[in-house]
Amino acid sequence: MRLSSIFLLCLAAALSSAFVVSHSHMWTKLILTHHWPSTFCSMEHCHPNISYWTLHGLWPNSGSFCNSSWHFNTSEIEDLLPDMEKSWPDLLKPASSGFWKYEWQKHGTCAAIADTLNSQHKYFSKGLELYHKVDLDSILKKFDIIPSEKYYTFSQIEGVIENFYGVKPKIQCAHPKNAGVQILGQVEICFNSDFTLLDCEKEFTLETISKGDWDIPMGVDKASGFSVCDHDTPVYYPPLP
Numbered sequence: 001m002r003l004s005s006i007f008l009l010c011l012a013a014a015l016s017s018a019f020v021v022s023h024s025h026m027w028t029k030l031i032l033t034h035h036w037p038s039t040f041c042s043m044e045h046c047h048p049n050i051s052y053w054t055l056h057g058l059w060p061n062s063g064s065f066c067n068s069s070w071h072f073n074t075s076e077i078e079d080l081l082p083d084m085e086k087s088w089p090d091l092l093k094p095a096s097s098g099f100w101k102y103e104w105q106k107h108g109t110c111a112a113i114a115d116t117l118n119s120q121h122k123y124f125s126k127g128l129e130l131y132h133k134v135d136l137d138s139i140l141k142k143f144d145i146i147p148s149e150k151y152y153t154f155s156q157i158e159g160v161i162e163n164f165y166g167v168k169p170k171i172q173c174a175h176p177k178n179a180g181v182q183i184l185g186q187v188e189i190c191f192n193s194d195f196t197l198l199d200c201e202k203e204f205t206l207e208t209i210s211k212g213d214w215d216i217p218m219g220v221d222k223a224s225g226f227s228v229c230d231h232d233t234p235v236y237y238p239p240l241p
């Protein structure tokens, strides 16, 4: 083969791969988001009856609402429903599938660009699998971070998570005005596209989720829901009221 045709082939390959990447918004990181029902419900006025960390979402770091014609269909995840109800519950409307529909439309359709997540069943079952693997609730308990009336320091909580998983999580709190404390609300653990653990801070792309990490199905996107906890403010980890 002549050198010039090799060059042309390489150029074509480079162009087509560049096209695929920009066209499909391929993400580079998955964010497994957990929330603490007592804190979530204190902000959203629901009545928490769950005292374990529940799954909030599995979010690619790039893209949202990627395919509006790919409709959520509970029949496709029928076998997952018992676990979904327990591990990934809709805290606002426990009997509805609206939360899952929202998570699928906003994040799942974007995650689905990867072959490993290109169906509703693959997406939700991977979310559940990672949630059980991480098992945040047990790890916190095991290292004596338990809901209580006493306060923790931020580094106590961060230290347990970081030491155990070996990566940096993103830990978010609610910040009531003038309270002098912050309330533990959300923990994000991050993964590479091959589902290995990754520091949450590590960014590979410029395009990231910029709105607050807060999903409310059907509601307004509240950028102010949770934000990263302060290092120096005591942390309240509320038990069930």
Ligand SMILES: *[C@@H]1O[C@H](CO)[C@@H](O)[C@H](O)[C@H]1NC(C)=O
Pocket: 049, 050, 094, 095
């Ligand atoms: C919490 O309450 C909801 C609705 O009242 C119910 O469906 C659900 O099973 C309860 N969860 C637990 C863990 O008790």
Ligand SMILES: *[C@@H]1O[C@H](CO)[C@@H](O)[C@H](O)[C@H]1NC(C)=O
Pocket: 067, 069, 070, 071
């Ligand atoms: C969007 O979803 C529909 C329904 O699953 C599918 O047929 C179509 O190929 C998807 N479009 C893209 C751009 O992935």
Ligand SMILES: *[C@@H]1O[C@H](CO)[C@@H](O)[C@H](O)[C@H]1NC(C)=O
Pocket: 073, 074, 075, 076
């Ligand atoms: C939902 O999924 C089931 C099982 O895959 C399928 O039989 C059914 O036609 C789908 N419903 C809609 C509205 O797409």
